[in-house]
Amino acid sequence: MNDIDRDLRERARVLRRGEQRADAGTRIDRRIFLHRSLWAGAAAGAASFGLFPLLNTIDMAFAQEGQSFRFAWISDTHLLPDDVNTRFVEKTIRAVQEVQAMDPSPDFLIFGGDLAQLGDPVELKLGKGILDELEIKKLFIPGEHDWYLDMGKTWVEMFGASPWKLDHKGVRLIGLDTVGQAPDYWSATNMSPQERMGHMATLDGSVAGAWAGLGDEQLKWLADAVADWPKDAPLVVFSHNPLYEYYPPWNFWVRDWRAVHEILAPFNRVTNLHGHTHQVLYNQFGKVRSIGMLATAWPWPYAPEGVPALTRCMVRANPGDHFDGVGWDKLAFAGEGVENEYVMWRPKEDAVFAQEPHDSGCADNINQRLHARVADRMWPY
Amino acid sequence: MRIQPFVNAGLRVLALAAAAGAVQFALAHGSKHTRAQLQAFEAAFMEQVRIGDLLFHGDPETEKQLGVSLSQTGMACAMCHPYGSDTHPYEFPKWQEQMGEFATLRDMINWCIEKPNQGTKIDGDSEAMKALEAYIYWSNRGSSLDPGRH
Numbered sequence: 001m002n003d004i005d006r007d008l009r010e011r012a013r014v015l016r017r018g019e020q021r022a023d024a025g026t027r028i029d030r031r032i033f034l035h036r037s038l039w040a041g042a043a044a045g046a047a048s049f050g051l052f053p054l055l056n057t058i059d060m061a062f063a064q065e066g067q068s069f070r071f072a073w074i075s076d077t078h079l080l081p082d083d084v085n086t087r088f089v090e091k092t093i094r095a096v097q098e099v100q101a102m103d104p105s106p107d108f109l110i111f112g113g114d115l116a117q118l119g120d121p122v123e124l125k126l127g128k129g130i131l132d133e134l135e136i137k138k139l140f141i142p143g144e145h146d147w148y149l150d151m152g153k154t155w156v157e158m159f160g161a162s163p164w165k166l167d168h169k170g171v172r173l174i175g176l177d178t179v180g181q182a183p184d185y186w187s188a189t190n191m192s193p194q195e196r197m198g199h200m201a202t203l204d205g206s207v208a209g210a211w212a213g214l215g216d217e218q219l220k221w222l223a224d225a226v227a228d229w230p231k232d233a234p235l236v237v238f239s240h241n242p243l244y245e246y247y248p249p250w251n252f253w254v255r256d257w258r259a260v261h262e263i264l265a266p267f268n269r270v271t272n273l274h275g276h277t278h279q280v281l282y283n284q285f286g287k288v289r290s291i292g293m294l295a296t297a298w299p300w301p302y303a304p305e306g307v308p309a310l311t312r313c314m315v316r317a318n319p320g321d322h323f324d325g326v327g328w329d330k331l332a333f334a335g336e337g338v339e340n341e342y343v344m345w346r347p348k349e350d351a352v353f354a355q356e357p358h359d360s361g362c363a364d365n366i367n368q369r370l371h372a373r374v375a376d377r378m379w380p381y
Numbered sequence: 382m383r384i385q386p387f388v389n390a391g392l393r394v395l396a397l398a399a400a401a402g403a404v405q406f407a408l409a410h411g412s413k414h415t416r417a418q419l420q421a422f423e424a425a426f427m428e429q430v431r432i433g434d435l436l437f438h439g440d441p442e443t444e445k446q447l448g449v450s451l452s453q454t455g456m457a458c459a460m461c462h463p464y465g466s467d468t469h470p471y472e473f474p475k476w477q478e479q480m481g482e483f484a485t486l487r488d489m490i491n492w493c494i495e496k497p498n499q500g501t502k503i504d505g506d507s508e509a510m511k512a513l514e515a516y517i518y519w520s521n522r523g524s525s526l527d528p529g530r531h
Contacts, residue, residue, distance in 0.1 A: 080455040087454065117455060202438060204463035250463060298460065301467040319461070319497055320479040358531065367471060367530075369523035370464040373516075374427070375434035 067169040072099040073329040075112030075240070075275035076295030078145060079123045087322050088117075091296040091345075092127065095328040096134050098343065102330065107168065109136055111159075112275035112293060113143025113179065113240035119197050121154045128158050139164075143240045143276065144179040144211060144251075148200040149193050152180055163218055165225045171234045171333055174225055177218065178241040178254050182211035203250050203300070205376045212241040212251040212276075214260060223263050234269040236338060242274045242292065244285045247303030249372065252277050264288050271338040273331070279361065280342060280352065283308035291340050299325030302362040304370040312353045313362040314344075321346070426515065433516025436509060437465070447509045452498035458513075461497070465520030472530045486514060 077092040079085075099109055111131065116123035124146065131138060140159035147155060162177035185208055186196040199207040214222065229235065237243070243260050246252035254260060264270050270288040278300040281292025292311075299317045307313070317325025323345040330341040344352045354360030435443040439457025444450060451458070462468050470486050477484035480492055490513055491502040503509050 084455045202459070204459060205438075298456075300463065301461075304464065304466065318479070319493070322497065365467070367525040367527050368466065368469065368521065370466055371520055371522060372464060373434050373438070373459075373520070375431045375438070375440075378431060 068332065068334045069169050070102065070104065070106045070330070070332045072102065072106045072109050073112055073273060073275075073293045073331060074099065074109060074296065075293055076114040076143065076278055076297055077127060078114055078117040078295070078297035079127050080117045081120070081122050082126060088297050089126070089130070091323065091326065092130050094345070095296050096130055099136075099328065100134055106136060106330075108139055109134060110139045110175070110238050110273070111141070112238060112273070113141050114145040114275065114295075114297075115143070116146050118194075118201060119146055119149030119154075121150075124154050124158055139166075139173070139175060139238070141175045141238050141240055142177055142179055144182075144200050145197075147179050148182070149197040163221055163225070169333070171236055172226070172229050174222070174235065174237045176214060176222070176237065176239040178212050178214060178239045178243075181213050181215035181218070183209060185209055185211075199376070202376070204373055206249075206372065207376050210248060210251065210255045212253060213255040215256070219256060219259050219263065222260070226263065226267065229267070231266055232268050234333070234337070235264075235267055235271070236333070237264070237270065237272045239272060239274045241276045242281070242283070242290060243272050243288070244283055244290060244308075245306070246277070246281070246283075246308065247306045250300075250303060252303055252306070261285055261288070269337065273329075273338070273340075278326070280312065280314035281308065282311045284310060289338070291338070293329045293340075294327045294342055294344060296326050296328060298322070299361075302365070304365075304368070307362050311362075313360045314342075314352055315346075315350065315354050315359050316361050316364055318346075426519075429512045429515035430519045432508075433512035433514070433519075436513055437462075437516050444509075447507075447512075449501070449503050449507070449509045451494050451500040451503075451509075454497075454499050456498055458493065458498070465517050468517050468521065469530075470514075470517045470521050471524045471526050472528060475529045475531065478531065486517065490514070490517075 074092075074095045077088060077095075079088050079092060082089045099106065109131075115127035115131075141162050142152060142155050142159075146152070162175050162180075164175045166173050182200070185191075185199070191199075199205050200211065202208075226235065239254070241254050242252055243254055244257050248255070265286050268287055272288055272290040273293055274290065275293050275295065277292045278295035278298065279292060279302060280294070281290070283290045299314070302313065314325065325344065325346070327342065327344040330343050332339045342352045346352070354363065357363040357366075432443060432447075436447070436449070436451060437458040439452060439459070459465075468486075468489075473486040473489065474483060476482075477489060477492070479496070480488065482488075484492075487505045487510055490510065491505070494500040495502050
């Protein structure tokens, strides 16, 4: 066993301790930092910068016999009417065509929310038309951009209600609604539906507050939905928002993540796939793995703090290429657990993951200090 | 609310100063600033930050008032740069890869308006440009200056 393997194994032991706190993946303690330094030193040039190439090690924890199948994730297409923005339409079509071309064909597509930009039925209809071209089973969960113009009415009519559960080839699939339970921020000031949607659609706005969450009713539903499921059987949970606390000011979380963790904690093989963050993300809370999926529309920057220590950061996207930093996800459920391939539309010779600090979407920001905006806290906002 | 009288007083002082060049010189270089003056300076700056914030977030009314069209795609600056992130104002001026030239922050703002947003570039000294610059710098205050860094 060489030094790198020894380091990987020891790091995996540290991270998988039974008493690990649910959000430990978001912190870098001295021991992990030391490991990171060792790794960087041992494999400079070959390893991705500042990253934990742990995934294969962790996947071993999920090794168990079972049927293999493939599926695909598309989300965050943020469609505007096609006379306003043709690029987003073009990218959604490209994703759908590429999923259709998968060989062998995937068992299903999960659409992870934010089909529309402003919840306009015109946008949702446009998206439905594109997705209808895909001749495989489709599952849907909503995003906040789909919801707050008419409070989900059009979305539910077109794509059905969430949460839902279904069992597929020995895996329990769960689709959550993490967007529809915002505290009422609109009635007191008599906001129009468009104003309500506008605040919700502003990632760094403060008016809509901590809108991401499951709510008590859905938490009870989730507890019931897994109650009969064997603790060692695989669970895949789809959510628009990440189910841990990454960066609350941008709702890169669900506000009741502690309660979610309590429900999922007894299970040994849980993977959460989420959208909303428009970036490459990986985290673990307890025994739950969490993987951030790509958007097709545009990449978000990594948040100023809270990037999970386990994340291998993606490269800095080129703002001159609207296909860079975005794409979709090709997924497989094999004996080892859920495997994810980021299908990022960038020149083939370029890697998805950063190789050097100056090319990293997070490491590049060492000099950056950010502050919340002001205009939405001033009258009449 | 309580600071408003001070702000108003400060603005009156500024107006007086602007009317008399000698007094303005004295204020800038000679006499000790009063609290009211400092608050007035801050208010004048924050008003530009507020306008820049609205432009940056695609507020149509503010664009109309200033006679600019920053985007034709439904995208606003903040959609890729929440909190002004990844604008890196502290790295300018620098060689800007996308433009293939040595560029200032104002050049970069105009590039973003024209390319990703497909809007109409604005005058480098316009009110809208100064406001956008104010918001971007203010959002990134406390960052380490690192001009030239790619």
